[in-house]
Amino acid sequence: MTTTIQSKLPNVGTTIFSIMSQLSIQNEAINLGQGYPDFDPDRKLIELVNQAMLDGYNQYPQLAGYKDLLTGISEKIQKLYGHVYSPETEITVTSGATEALMSSILALCGSGDEVIIIEPFYDLYLPAVQLAGATPVVVSMDPPTTTDNNYRINWDKVRDAISSRTRLIILNTPHNPTTMVLKDADLNELESIVNKYGIHIISDEVYEHIVFGDNKHLSMCSRPALANKSVVISSFGKTYHVTGWKIGYCAAPQHLMTEIRKVHQFAVFTVSTPMQVALSHFVNNPSTYENLSSFYEEKKNYLADQLQQHTPLKPYSSEGSFFLLASYSDYSDLNEYDFCHWLTTKHRVTTIPLSAFYCSPTAKTSNHGLIRLCFAKDIKTLDEAVNRLKSL
Numbered sequence: 001m002t003t004t005i006q007s008k009l010p011n012v013g014t015t016i017f018s019i020m021s022q023l024s025i026q027n028e029a030i031n032l033g034q035g036y037p038d039f040d041p042d043r044k045l046i047e048l049v050n051q052a053m054l055d056g057y058n059q060y061p062q063l064a065g066y067k068d069l070l071t072g073i074s075e076k077i078q079k080l081y082g083h084v085y086s087p088e089t090e091i092t093v094t095s096g097a098t099e100a101l102m103s104s105i106l107a108l109c110g111s112g113d114e115v116i117i118i119e120p121f122y123d124l125y126l127p128a129v130q131l132a133g134a135t136p137v138v139v140s141m142d143p144p145t146t147t148d149n150n151y152r153i154n155w156d157k158v159r160d161a162i163s164s165r166t167r168l169i170i171l172n173t174p175h176n177p178t179t180m181v182l183k184d185a186d187l188n189e190l191e192s193i194v195n196k197y198g199i200h201i202i203s204d205e206v207y208e209h210i211v212f213g214d215n216k217h218l219s220m221c222s223r224p225a226l227a228n229k230s231v232v233i234s235s236f237g238k239t240y241h242v243t244g245w246k247i248g249y250c251a252a253p254q255h256l257m258t259e260i261r262k263v264h265q266f267a268v269f270t271v272s273t274p275m276q277v278a279l280s281h282f283v284n285n286p287s288t289y290e291n292l293s294s295f296y297e298e299k300k301n302y303l304a305d306q307l308q309q310h311t312p313l314k315p316y317s318s319e320g321s322f323f324l325l326a327s328y329s330d331y332s333d334l335n336e337y338d339f340c341h342w343l344t345t346k347h348r349v350t351t352i353p354l355s356a357f358y359c360s361p362t363a364k365t366s367n368h369g370l371i372r373l374c375f376a377k378d379i380k381t382l383d384e385a386v387n388r389l390k391s392l
């Protein structure tokens, strides 16, 4: 007798980032698709990992994280956003922001609950809510207009989507893929929603140190009323150019963190010790993150100018993250996935279709002639990519 396995995620395939990176390798393309830096982290950080290993930090740390790292995270958050989280009970070091998101979502919602997700959205949110057994309720962002050149959350639409079953809203600022950064006015709206309906927030803030122009990162924990309802998530991968280390954290009020830790302990138990020891020396030192925005702004401006001058791709302005969107709609009628596929195979530059961040990537309503490019690259990589795109 054979038994059949019922898929928990019947509509999920391999992530777009893996698909496009694989295609990129096969075509020897320049990969501006998947978001990762093509340069090394600070050598000092690598030396600190080596030193930690030599000093004997090679066994399990505490379940929630290495003590000095938890303390450092707590002090940093207090310094930057004014909220005090207890390192003992309110912060957990996780296997990347990915595990922080998955553990939080699994812990905080379940069957019968609804969770609001803002579309376009980072790919993990929807399947994580489904795995938790909750129902995703998708609210579309308003697209850019002639007077406002970025996507925005329409809070009236969010209010309309709330029901007595709504438990959570998942937010992301700076936003991947649109680059939108939440403003004070957004937090005002959110505060009134949270006060009225009592829903909780999962706030994905992995690009907290990468914001451009006059934009400022407004953490969910910068306002007491929001902090009391939020899980705030970040990633050392983005801040220290170490996406492959897979290390991040979440911070939340104790009653939420108690539940999150129950999932975390059985998903991964804890996270690599020498990495945590090394990061504990960096985390609370402003010189390790305060120039990150200007560092990336230069790359963002460079790529946007070059695309504008030398290619038919029209870059959108980027408010934060290490991405920018560009429109090809004056140039080609292909849908976004086909355009990205063609760009990789024919011009050997890999990008990500924006439609991949929608519930129905192939639908006409999810295809607007837009691609996402990652500028977290050496200038010579960006130069070579633009050179190849000149032939468009």
Ligand code: PMP
Pocket (backbone or CB within 6 Å): 035, 095, 096, 097, 098, 099, 122, 172, 175, 176, 204, 206, 234, 235, 236, 237, 238, 243, 246, 247, 248
């Ligand atoms: N959230 C967003 C918005 C991201 O862009 C990413 C990955 N780039 C993650 C979460 C996952 O972060 P990590 O690599 O630390 O798991």
Ligand code: GLN
Pocket (backbone or CB within 6 Å): 015, 017, 018, 033, 034, 035, 036, 176
């Ligand atoms: N977050 C990265 C991006 O948006 C990719 C991470 C991954 O491949 N899972 O490109």
